[in-house]
Amino acid sequence: MSRQRATAFVPGHVTAFFSAHPDDRPVAAGSRGAGLTLTDGVTVRVSTTDGSGAAAAAVEPRTIRGEPGTIGAVEDALGALGVTAGERVGADGVAVAVETDLPIGAGFGVSGAATLGAAIAANAAFDCGRSENELIRIAHEAEVGRGTGLGDVVAQARGGVPIRLEPGAPGVGELDGIPADSRVEYVTYGELSTEAVLGGDTTALSAAGERALGRLCEDPRLPTLMAQAREFAADADLLVPEVATAIEAVDDAGGDAAMAMLGRTVFAIGTGLSDAGYDPSICRTDTAGARLVRDAECE
Numbered sequence: 001m002s003r004q005r006a007t008a009f010v011p012g013h014v015t016a017f018f019s020a021h022p023d024d025r026p027v028a029a030g031s032r033g034a035g036l037t038l039t040d041g042v043t044v045r046v047s048t049t050d051g052s053g054a055a056a057a058a059v060e061p062r063t064i065r066g067e068p069g070t071i072g073a074v075e076d077a078l079g080a081l082g083v084t085a086g087e088r089v090g091a092d093g094v095a096v097a098v099e100t101d102l103p104i105g106a107g108f109g110v111s112g113a114a115t116l117g118a119a120i121a122a123n124a125a126f127d128c129g130r131s132e133n134e135l136i137r138i139a140h141e142a143e144v145g146r147g148t149g150l151g152d153v154v155a156q157a158r159g160g161v162p163i164r165l166e167p168g169a170p171g172v173g174e175l176d177g178i179p180a181d182s183r184v185e186y187v188t189y190g191e192l193s194t195e196a197v198l199g200g201d202t203t204a205l206s207a208a209g210e211r212a213l214g215r216l217c218e219d220p221r222l223p224t225l226m227a228q229a230r231e232f233a234a235d236a237d238l239l240v241p242e243v244a245t246a247i248e249a250v251d252d253a254g255g256d257a258a259m260a261m262l263g264r265t266v267f268a269i270g271t272g273l274s275d276a277g278y279d280p281s282i283c284r285t286d287t288a289g290a291r292l293v294r295d296a297e298c299e
């Protein structure tokens, strides 16, 4: 059989603020909140392994930036789709290559993007016949089940500047968005464990997130999103010193910056960080959301 393969791109997503809404049913669990999807994202290539038969089935290569590495939610999503060696793909194994310039664990929703990208690419490569909403639900359930995210997948599927009005996957959750398109700059100082924060007491955090969402819905504009993000980080007691210093420097230079949830990352609208003397990574808000891409586009 010829080698089957497909590639998907999923935008990064920085959460500006959120409230956590656990539920026994992963389809209904999630978060309310808002954030920016980014043209910097994650490309996932799914293919059958080169070899054939039992030897190939024993080896299911997983790479992150070309190095061996796995993300638990990716494996769960592939399992839910039934694309593992011996199932839909026959005796061959499934290879998954995750490529991203974004730092992992620093608040860009890389785990959600990799999971949604794997679901979209695997569905195409192995002709699983799932609809977009079904693939988003599979990825959302996998991500929520692993505790590595709550609202990234639904936001990344949509693109733009998503507002998560109600938690959960398509059919349960509800999304809106800020109709905006902007340059975005960011600087990362390291990881914050999403599992640790979500596994702790989220009462105060969620109260702050609900307040922020109420105010953003009254005035759905980017400057309000950024102001509410700053207030949320302080109220939820999540602000880390390096990020606080950068936000202040951007403010002094007349710009607008905030902390990405959940990472030691500062992001700014426009040229905020450059104007304050930082050397940031530069991208834009993504306009299209998660999508299949031609292989040539990512080579």
Ligand SMILES: Nc1ncnc2c1ncn2[C@@H]1O[C@H](COP(=O)(O)OP(=O)(O)O)[C@@H](O)[C@H]1O
Pocket (backbone or CB within 6 Å): 064, 069, 070, 071, 072, 103, 104, 105, 106, 107, 108, 109, 110, 111, 112, 148, 149, 192, 193, 194, 195, 262, 263
């Ligand atoms: N090199 C790596 N650094 C950090 N996390 C990694 C790496 N490789 C795989 N992972 C997995 O990726 C996931 C990162 O999830 P999370 O902390 O939510 O980060 P992000 O904000 O990027 O989504 C974790 O499940 C972790 O086990």
Ligand SMILES: CC(C)(COP(=O)(O)O)[C@@H](O)C(=O)O
Pocket (backbone or CB within 6 Å): 013, 015, 017, 018, 030, 031, 033, 105, 106, 107, 108, 109, 110, 111, 112, 148, 149, 150, 151, 152, 194, 198, 261, 262, 263
């Ligand atoms: C903030 C977070 C709970 C985690 O985001 P990340 O660390 O980027 O996976 C996100 O999924 C959200 O619901 O807004």
